[in-house]
Amino acid sequence: MNRDILLTNATTSPESGIRTEEMLLNVGPQHPSTHGVLRLVVKIDGETIKEATPVMGYLHRGTEKLAENLTYTQIIPYTDRMDYVSAMTNNYVLCHAVETMMGVEVPERAQFLRLIAMELNRVASHLVWWGTYLLDIGAMGPFLYAFRDRESILDLFNELCGARMTFNYMRIGGVKWDAPPGWIDKVKEFVQYMKKELNNYHKLVTGNEIFINRLRGIGKFDQKTALDYSLSGVMLRSTGVKWDLRKDEPYCIYDRFEFDVPTATEGDCLARYHLRMAEIEQSLRILEQALDQFPSEGEVMGKVPRVIRPPAGEAYVRIESPRGEIGCYIASTGKDKPWRLKFRRPSFHNLQILPKLLEGENIANMVAVLGSIDIVLGEVDC
Amino acid sequence: MSDLLQQTPSWGTALWFALAAVALLLVVLGFVTYAIYFERKVIGWMQLRIGPNRVGPLGLLQTVADVAKLLLKEDTRPQHADKALFTLAPILAYAPAFGVLAVMPFTDSIRFADLGIGLLYYIALSGITVLGVITAGWASNNKYSLIGGLRSAAQMISYEVPLVMSVVGVVLMTGSMNLRDIVLAQQDVWNIVPQFLGFAVFIVAAQAELNRTPFDLPEAESELVAGYHVEYSGFRFAMFMLAEYVYMFGMGALVTILFLGGWLPIHPSLSFIPGIVWFVLKFSLYVFFQFWVRATFPRLRVDQLMSFAWKVLLPLALLNILLTAVVISFQNGMFS
Numbered sequence: 001m002n003r004d005i006l007l008t009n010a011t012t013s014p015e016s017g018i019r020t021e022e023m024l025l026n027v028g029p030q031h032p033s034t035h036g037v038l039r040l041v042v043k044i045d046g047e048t049i050k051e052a053t054p055v056m057g058y059l060h061r062g063t064e065k066l067a068e069n070l071t072y073t074q075i076i077p078y079t080d081r082m083d084y085v086s087a088m089t090n091n092y093v094l095c096h097a098v099e100t101m102m103g104v105e106v107p108e109r110a111q112f113l114r115l116i117a118m119e120l121n122r123v124a125s126h127l128v129w130w131g132t133y134l135l136d137i138g139a140m141g142p143f144l145y146a147f148r149d150r151e152s153i154l155d156l157f158n159e160l161c162g163a164r165m166t167f168n169y170m171r172i173g174g175v176k177w178d179a180p181p182g183w184i185d186k187v188k189e190f191v192q193y194m195k196k197e198l199n200n201y202h203k204l205v206t207g208n209e210i211f212i213n214r215l216r217g218i219g220k221f222d223q224k225t226a227l228d229y230s231l232s233g234v235m236l237r238s239t240g241v242k243w244d245l246r247k248d249e250p251y252c253i254y255d256r257f258e259f260d261v262p263t264a265t266e267g268d269c270l271a272r273y274h275l276r277m278a279e280i281e282q283s284l285r286i287l288e289q290a291l292d293q294f295p296s297e298g299e300v301m302g303k304v305p306r307v308i309r310p311p312a313g314e315a316y317v318r319i320e321s322p323r324g325e326i327g328c329y330i331a332s333t334g335k336d337k338p339w340r341l342k343f344r345r346p347s348f349h350n351l352q353i354l355p356k357l358l359e360g361e362n363i364a365n366m367v368a369v370l371g372s373i374d375i376v377l378g379e380v381d382c
Numbered sequence: 383m384s385d386l387l388q389q390t391p392s393w394g395t396a397l398w399f400a401l402a403a404v405a406l407l408l409v410v411l412g413f414v415t416y417a418i419y420f421e422r423k424v425i426g427w428m429q430l431r432i433g434p435n436r437v438g439p440l441g442l443l444q445t446v447a448d449v450a451k452l453l454l455k456e457d458t459r460p461q462h463a464d465k466a467l468f469t470l471a472p473i474l475a476y477a478p479a480f481g482v483l484a485v486m487p488f489t490d491s492i493r494f495a496d497l498g499i500g501l502l503y504y505i506a507l508s509g510i511t512v513l514g515v516i517t518a519g520w521a522s523n524n525k526y527s528l529i530g531g532l533r534s535a536a537q538m539i540s541y542e543v544p545l546v547m548s549v550v551g552v553v554l555m556t557g558s559m560n561l562r563d564i565v566l567a568q569q570d571v572w573n574i575v576p577q578f579l580g581f582a583v584f585i586v587a588a589q590a591e592l593n594r595t596p597f598d599l600p601e602a603e604s605e606l607v608a609g610y611h612v613e614y615s616g617f618r619f620a621m622f623m624l625a626e627y628v629y630m631f632g633m634g635a636l637v638t639i640l641f642l643g644g645w646l647p648i649h650p651s652l653s654f655i656p657g658i659v660w661f662v663l664k665f666s667l668y669v670f671f672q673f674w675v676r677a678t679f680p681r682l683r684v685d686q687l688m689s690f691a692w693k694v695l696l697p698l699a700l701l702n703i704l705l706t707a708v709v710i711s712f713q714n715g716m717f718s
Contacts, residue, residue, distance in 0.1 A: 023525060138679075138681025139679060139680035140429065140677070141677050141678060144429040144430050148430055210682055211680050213682075213683075213686055214681075214683050364683045364685075
């Protein structure tokens, strides 16, 4: 590790002659607000942050290297463990990359199931964010309300694929399981329930004076900075860039549904809060349409060869995960295992702006800024 | 009790005092035990949880088990801590919390010292606790607890000013700092009506004095892990926790006495119900309010906290003093 980050400057005040020193505060890897095992080495002067250095790698498992010795189907469970809060999108990005290389046709019903699973997962992921973010800000109640509603989604997933978080649901060419009887109606019921519940969330938190005052104007950056740091997702949209891959580079069957891409121009933590809440609304809107148009019957697996061997060459696909742009790059030599596999993880890229945002901030804002980036450490470290 | 105080000291009166003090201690400890239980239950219900329900019937012995665990734990002390101060800090925080209860008139007859300056005594003594907190933060030799200790000191000192100012209106109206006189002056109408502004400021400042949500910054677990008592465990930690809840008891009693008419009934026709029941009811209402707020609000930021005390609460409290003084002057015919 870079030893320089552990050095502090001592200075002597010219007026009083008192020797002062910056304080080095080690936040994490075990700390309630770092959302996992992120470590921040923070230099503080009083309560003002002079410098913050994120130290990553505590959850590194070498997914990309391991993938080189696995067949494509075997890699899918590994993607579950990257962004474990939104595993469906990870499943999809890998399958989508392989399908693109091989030119596999995915049946209609499977497309719908994939889309419904991904959007439900986006809602679940944003609920986790909402709950934990409020917990960071010091309110405990919302955390439990959010997890109650997320639990309903996890139950739905459990019925669909037998797992609550690490789904391993999608396959190259389709999905592993068809929806059980009555499942679609249950999802419909949940969507209606969630719409009502979202209003309660707004009543409890969004208008709260303390909450607004804590978030307005902090963690602010402009459009150019966001693009320079190659941010994506809500981090980018909060600065006014209307960029959502579901709209701009439609994949799956997103082009068939009507939805808006909410944007804001403030670029602060409050804007990001509002955007994520609006995204839950839009996801529910997509879900409503998709559930109505869900085909009553059909195959859930396309025609794929028994051994999956993408042709020699390379491919890069990208989709919109709840955290931003997740990409998958595959370099194949025509064998059943990838020669090189690379994931572009949005949490990792979004985290890079943290030192810049924290510089000069009050230490009390540290958790608010970190929380608004919405990182998942499994994805940062991969 | 006051009759006993008037008598010449003898072994007999000393024994009575000792017994009464132990009785009050038991009442307070009983309150702390069940306040913690109810806090966990009430917040549990508000947050879709069940709360403690395993130890004893309905979980009633949960706190007892928790305290027993804390008392039996090994007494650990960080190697680089300042030994003397580390030991002293919990005592400094804990002793005044019990001291303030001496002047509380729970009813007309159940009370201890009948001090002429009871209110001032409460405020002066409770101010000592901040020393315990800052000492704990410093002596632990831990960065988190140092920041937590300094935050607490800043917060408690800042909020003491509006807290004191907000009760000046009550003192002006009563013309006495004796807590019993203050209650008796509320026979016709409780102070919460004419002194509503003072009451509002007092409730907010009290919340900050007690370090409770939304002013629980000293223990902001999402930033400072646990604040000033991060290095404390076992019975020393229990002492900090006890001090915190005993202060809640003290503050609840103070609010009841100053603004809610103490042991007086809502209406004179209801005076057949004993005063202590009224006192406990009003007091419980305040304590419930505390739990309710905790389940609802997020936490303020430290800089906003300070500006709120000095720029909002203090001017409001001063305005309240001015208004009260003007009204009283009119009533006394000073301007005619």
